[in-house]
Amino acid sequence: MKVTVIGIGLIGGSMALTLKEQGFAEHVIGVDTNPDHIAKALELGLVDEIMPLEQAVDASDLVILAVPVNIAEQLLPVILDRVQKHVLMDVGSTKEGVINLIAQHQKRGRFVASHPMWGTEYSGPSAAISGAFTDKAAVICNQDDSDPDALALVEKLYETLGMHLLYMNAKDHDVHVAYVSHISHITSFALANTVLEKEKEEDAIFELASGGFESTVRLAKSNPAMWVPIFMQNKENILDVLNEHIAQLRKFKSCLEKENYAYLEELIGNANGIKRILK
Amino acid sequence: MKVTVIGIGLIGGSMALTLKEQGFAEHVIGVDTNPDHIAKALELGLVDEIMPLEQAVDASDLVILAVPVNIAEQLLPVILDRVQKHVLMDVGSTKEGVINLIAQHQKRGRFVASHPMWGTEYSGPSAAISGAFTDKAAVICNQDDSDPDALALVEKLYETLGMHLLYMNAKDHDVHVAYVSHISHITSFALANTVLEKEKEEDAIFELASGGFESTVRLAKSNPAMWVPIFMQNKENILDVLNEHIAQLRKFKSCLEKENYAYLEELIGNANGIKRILK
Numbered sequence: 001m002k003v004t005v006i007g008i009g010l011i012g013g014s015m016a017l018t019l020k021e022q023g024f025a026e027h028v029i030g031v032d033t034n035p036d037h038i039a040k041a042l043e044l045g046l047v048d049e050i051m052p053l054e055q056a057v058d059a060s061d062l063v064i065l066a067v068p069v070n071i072a073e074q075l076l077p078v079i080l081d082r083v084q085k086h087v088l089m090d091v092g093s094t095k096e097g098v099i100n101l102i103a104q105h106q107k108r109g110r111f112v113a114s115h116p117m118w119g120t121e122y123s124g125p126s127a128a129i130s131g132a133f134t135d136k137a138a139v140i141c142n143q144d145d146s147d148p149d150a151l152a153l154v155e156k157l158y159e160t161l162g163m164h165l166l167y168m169n170a171k172d173h174d175v176h177v178a179y180v181s182h183i184s185h186i187t188s189f190a191l192a193n194t195v196l197e198k199e200k201e202e203d204a205i206f207e208l209a210s211g212g213f214e215s216t217v218r219l220a221k222s223n224p225a226m227w228v229p230i231f232m233q234n235k236e237n238i239l240d241v242l243n244e245h246i247a248q249l250r251k252f253k254s255c256l257e258k259e260n261y262a263y264l265e266e267l268i269g270n271a272n273g274i275k276r277i278l279k
Numbered sequence: 280m281k282v283t284v285i286g287i288g289l290i291g292g293s294m295a296l297t298l299k300e301q302g303f304a305e306h307v308i309g310v311d312t313n314p315d316h317i318a319k320a321l322e323l324g325l326v327d328e329i330m331p332l333e334q335a336v337d338a339s340d341l342v343i344l345a346v347p348v349n350i351a352e353q354l355l356p357v358i359l360d361r362v363q364k365h366v367l368m369d370v371g372s373t374k375e376g377v378i379n380l381i382a383q384h385q386k387r388g389r390f391v392a393s394h395p396m397w398g399t400e401y402s403g404p405s406a407a408i409s410g411a412f413t414d415k416a417a418v419i420c421n422q423d424d425s426d427p428d429a430l431a432l433v434e435k436l437y438e439t440l441g442m443h444l445l446y447m448n449a450k451d452h453d454v455h456v457a458y459v460s461h462i463s464h465i466t467s468f469a470l471a472n473t474v475l476e477k478e479k480e481e482d483a484i485f486e487l488a489s490g491g492f493e494s495t496v497r498l499a500k501s502n503p504a505m506w507v508p509i510f511m512q513n514k515e516n517i518l519d520v521l522n523e524h525i526a527q528l529r530k531f532k533s534c535l536e537k538e539n540y541a542y543l544e545e546l547i548g549n550a551n552g553i554k555r556i557l558k
Contacts, residue, residue, distance in 0.1 A: 117489040137486055166486055176481065179474050180488040184495040187466050190527040192550035194520065195458050197527075202455065206556045207416055207445055209459045210396040214557055215494050216463040221554050224547035228540055235535050241473065242532050246525060248469040248476075253521050256514050261507055268503035271471035275500050277485045278493055 004060040006031040006053065006075065008041040010119065011091050012066030013128025015161065016046045021130060024160045029056045041125040057082050062153060065090040070229035073101055080107045087150040089114055089157075093177060094233040095141045095170035109147035112154040113170065115139045115177070116163060121221040134162035141170040178237035183245055185219050185227055186238070192220035283339040285310040285332065285354065287320040289398065290370050291345030292407025294440065295325045300409060303439045308335045320404040336361050341432060344369040349508035352380055359386045366429040368393055368436075372456060373512040374420045374449035388426035391433040392449065394418045394456070395442060400500040413441035420449040457516035462524055464498050464506060465517070471499035 003025040005012040012030075019025040030047030032038050041047050057063055057079055065072050065079070069092040079088055080102055089112045090098060099113050116138040120127060138158040143151055158165055168176075195217070199205050231238060255264040282304040284291040291309075298304040309326030311317050320326050336342055336358055344351050344358070348371040358367055359381055368391045369377060378392050395417040399406060417437040422430055437444055447455075474496070478484050510517060534543035 117487055119489070119491065121491075136489060139487065166483075168483070172481075172483075173487075176484050176487050179477050179484055180492045183470065183473065184491050186528070186531050187470055188495060189547055189550035190524060190531060191462065191466055192553040193527045193530075193546065194462065194524045196549065196552050197523065198458050198520075202451075204445075204447070204451075205455050205458055208396055208418065208455050209556065210398070210415060212398065212400075212463050212498050213459045215497060216467060217553055218494060218557060219491050220550040221557070222547075222551075224544045224551070227547060228544050231535060231543060232538075232540055235538075239532065239535050241477075242528065242535070244476065245469060245473045246528055246532070248472045249465070249521065249525055249528070251472075252465050252469060253518065253525070256510060256518050256521070259511075259514075261511055264510060265503045265507050267472065268468055268501075268506060270475065271468040271499040272501075272503070273475050274471040274496055277488065278497060278500070 001025055001062060002027045002029065002060040004029040004031060004051075004056040004063045005047065006056070006063065006065050006079075007067035007071070008032045008037055008046055008125050008128075009066065010123050010127040011116070012064060013041060013044075013046045013125045014118075014130070014132040015064060015066065015091070015116075017128055017130045018133065018161055019157070022160045024157060029060055031056045037125050044125060044128070046125055046128055053079070054082060057086065061086060062157070063088045065092075068226045068229050069094050069098065069233050072098055076102055076111070077105065080105050080111060083107050083110045086110060087112065087153045089154050091116055093181065093230045095139075095173045097233045099142055099145075099170045103145075108145055110150055112143070112146045112150050113141040114154060114158070115141070115173065116158065116161070117181075121219050123223040123226060131162070133158075136163050137166050138163040139166045139168060139173055141168060141173050143167055174234050175237050178234055178241045182230060182234055182238050183241045185222055186231075186242060187245065188217055188219035188222075192217050280304055280341060281306045281308065281339040283308045283310060283330075283335040283342045284326065285335070285342065285344050285358075286346035286350070287311045287316055287325055287404050287407075288345065289402050289406040290395070291343060292320060292323075292325045292404045293397075293409070293411040294343060294345065294370070294395075296407055296409045297412065297440055298436065301439045303436060308339055310335045316404050323404060323407065325404055325407055332358075333361060336365065340365060341436070342367045344371075347371075347505050347508050348373050348377065348512050351377055355381055355390070356384065359384050359390060362386050362389045365389060366391065366432050368433050370395055372460065372509045374418075374452045376512045378421055378424075378449045382424075387424055389429050391422070391425045391429050392420040393433060393437070394420070394452065395437065395440070396460075400498050402502040402505060410441070412437075415442050416445050417442040418445045418447060418452055420447060420452050422446055453513050454516050457513055457520045461509060461513055461517050462520045464501055465510075465521060466524065467496055467498035467501075471496050
């Protein structure tokens with residue numbers, strides 16, 4: 001099968017690598033606007049050749065749209081206009097906007113909206129990893145709006161990547177990822193800024209940073225070109241979670257201010273409930 | 280050398296294990312009030328024998344106090360009263376309270392206040408790990424108040440554990456750890472509570488949790504018996520950091536509410552500055 005990957009970064013590159021290794025893709029065509037990324041993707045063997053967007057779509061059976069979600073919204077209608085029997089899928093972290101955008105498109109059935117739940121704080125083709133998606137979840141949204149053969153192909157792709165599939169509507173997906181992904185990035189960015197602000201006064205502060213700090217702050221390395229559009233598109237859900245999170249932080253603040261350590265212990269005991277989820 | 284470890288948990292147990300393996304400690308005596316922890320520590324070979332506190336102190340050259348910081352404050356004066364030529368060290372996450380408490384004690388010089396910058400979200404002797412401290416930083420506070428031979432022994436201990444040493448006064452230490460350790464735990468606890476609150480309505484939410492979520496929330500598994508006393512003792516510093524962190528989160532909130540995405544990008548770009556610190 002000929003596969004085009006539009007956006008040869010962390011996600012697109014990692015997919016290309018694994019799909020080639022698994023024999024799912026015999027030939028991978030890359031599309032990218034960044035000359036450095038193109039050179040690196042060819043050097044690393046993530047893609048077999050580079051083509052302009054239109055030619056690449058025409059030459060392939062499956063098109064994977066792996067660009068930031070704002071660019072995905074620009075490209076999706078253009079690509080759908082060009083699609084015949086092709087299957088087109090995206091991998092973005094927000095789903096409702098993109099789905100609403102092409103809901104009435106006559107080729108809607110050729111599109112499968114999906115979101116593989118894997119990523120790192122790094123970006124670009126150098127960050128691509130073979131086997132990255134193994135044992136993670138992939139979400140397919142509004143699957144009834146996709147043609148059965150298109151859906152089946154995308155399901156086979158995710159199984160080839162070693163992922164287990166979840167199905168949900170785009171609206172629920174966007175609420176859930178606000179809780180289990182987007183807010184983690186905002187807290188990490190804000191924590192980095194809190195500590196960097198203090199560092200201006202105190203050089204020595206990071207000599208003490210240990211594993212716990214690194215764990216909660218590493219997402220703050222994430223690329224704004226990817227995350228600003230996600231926050232824009234999922235603004236309402238993220239604001240709900242952010243308000244709740246600030247309210248939860250204020251409970252800790254109030255416990256300290258009032259020296260209410262019994263309630264502090266209760267708050268921490270409740271947070272320990274996360275052990276049910278994270279083994 | 281005979282070493283007594285009071286509190287055979289994550290830190291005390293990991294120290295005992297490595298100090299025995301490295302030949303620093305020929306014999307390790309354990310002191311603990313928890314019968315399950317005693318049985319487990321003996322079973323895992325973390326300690327050679329168990330004794331009551333007074334006997335253990337009398338029988339050893341070096342005493343490591345590795346209990347929660349509130350218990351450390353109770354035990355420290357009691358042990359110092361009993362000390363002759365022994366060296367006594369603590370390993371707690373707050374330093375000013377404990378140092379002020381015994382500042383005028385006639386045996387003050389036998390005590391070395393220290394803080395090895397390593398830990399995990401797990402606790403108890405089963406969580407102990409050999410070689411855990413390698414390449415991490417250990418802080419020694421107010422070193423001029425310790426006798427030279429006591430200081431030298433504790434320095435040798437941390438070098439045996441493979442740690443590099445930092446020296447600072449207790450006040451600075453407590454400010455720094457509020458930024459690079461304590462606030463990370465509060466944000467993690469609060470994030471866990473934020474998401475667990477939502478989970479009451481939405482069963483499926485955690486099926487989507489990926490590595491980023493786990494990274495920012497794993498500290499929420501941490502033991503309240505250890506952390507409530509730390510938050511109590513470092514209350515003022517933590518409140519300063521928590522207020523700053525809530526202010527930073529409000530900036531993200533304001534960007535979303537006002538759709539000021541240029542400033543949002545600036546905030547994230549600034550947070551990316553953490554790359555200078557975390558490689």
